[in-house]
Amino acid sequence: MKPIFVGYPIAIAGLVGFIFYILVALLAPWISPQNPYDLMVLDIMDGLLPPLSKLGNGTTAWLGTDALGRDILSSVMYGLRISLFVAFVAVTIGTIIGVILGLLAAIYGGWIETVIMRAVDLKVSFPGILLALMLLAIFGTGVDKIIYALIIGVWASKARLTRSSALSEMQKEYIDAARLSGISNWRIMLRFLLPNSIAPVLVVVPMALSGAIGAEATLSFLGVGVPITEPSLGLLISNGNDYLLSGKWWISIIPGLVLVSLVLCINVVADRIREHNNPYLKFQDKT
């Protein structure tokens, strides 16, 4: 990893920010001032307090409270947890599906390749948000449903990339050698083709991750994403939206800033990794 980031302060800052957010999400139950799901600790008297207010029990709400008296800092930490969880799971599964399909298409060819690549064409000719809305309209909403919807957004481009990079690997002699020594197709695929053709896919994974985080936030904001019992950053923003016009900005602006900075951190890292791997962009400036 080192040579990719050395000399690129913005990319390093992005990487640090991203790791910070992951740590906060992982450690949320232990480091958050309050458990926002525990209705016992909430006091309606603490509702809608601006940042830095003192709560009834003597603690300080550094980032204010929402209408139910929930500490914004705590609910943002838990929201971050859900947003990152949903995006990570969806991108991981989607990428695995895409890579496997891409490898299958490359190694078997014939009708298997045709079916897989037509399905890819079908997927990429529609915008992700539309397919997601379609799926959520059919199956209803929920954390699992939104993960399916995001997986559908992820797999196709990965399958296409894997196939093209696997096809160019297959021209090489070591694959011929493996074939001649009688190794099975599956073994060739997993032991030789996979490790040698996965690099271009890994390069675009960070971009897919930030895309999935944004898509989940958008769908949850629209009320067709995660349920109210498990608020992600998008749903927190939507909850605060009603108070925005009355000047109580912190309820939606704070989760929004966290969301935007998270996506931004991932994107600058993703841009750097992509530039590093694309010789065409070598004339680009260092941002």
Added chain:
Amino acid sequence: MIKYISKRLWQSGVLAFIMSLIVFFGMYVVGDPVEMLADDEFTEEDKIELAIELGLDKPLYEQYLNFAGDIIRGDFGISFVHNRPVLDLIIERLPATLEIALLAMAIGLSIGISLGIYSGIKGNSKASRMISFFSTIGYSTPNFWQALLLILLFAVFLKWLPASGRGLTNSLFGIEWSLLSIDGIQHMILPAVNLAIYKICMQARLARSGTQEILYQEYMMFARAKGISRNRIIRRHLLRNILIPIVTITGLEVGGLIAFSTVTETIFAWPGIGKLLLDSIHMVDRPVVVAYLILITLMFVFINFVVDVMYAFLDPRIRYQK
């Protein structure tokens, strides 16, 4: 060229067929229309009667043929909520969506491409770095979040522009357009800009990377070596070559804009088809959801077809591929 077009046309037909199958199976087979229409007082016999009335006792292929036949005749059923033909509802709201989508497209293309070419040519200058910095931010910010900030800044704090609704409209060819009244245009600015920000960033990035790839091609050096003026090189050699990826993406993005207008329309209470879709999903108004999905699918199939033909028109190599 005709061979190419007819091949694409055939592929579009197959695509439309597959998508209609997906919507049909999703909406009619996975979900049970009887359970949705029936209320608590329905007995088992009533439910069976309703199923027969809806044609659910027939074999699947026959049900699909009925479904497809209705669509071809333009019969999408009656909205549960509005109690009016669904097609009327959609057609009534389409102009509102089209006018902000097209305005956003115009803003996005004109500003985005100029910024992209400028920052591509200038490479490492301060202005160019500012452009790519802001385009990264714009690209990274979810659409709905930009909308909230626009509302907060221009409608709540500065009180310059209205934040919701369509304002006054004037009629042209029997259709109401916000573009034709001052009040309407004021109402359009925020949603159109909201839709356009993402487009500007995207076009700027595309034009920039296209410019940088082309800038070092041999024919560009040759053009410079011939002593052609800078402006002519940009117009004749650079712009034409970067247009290929831009045309493809832009074509798809017209559809993308209409799809994304669901978000913008919902936030700005803009009465277009996107808001109609979301309202219908929330109120389980299934006929409207089905009709929207089918129509938008057909639109996408059509756009993809046009883009492919345009693409082949701009780049002769594609026409002669197998």
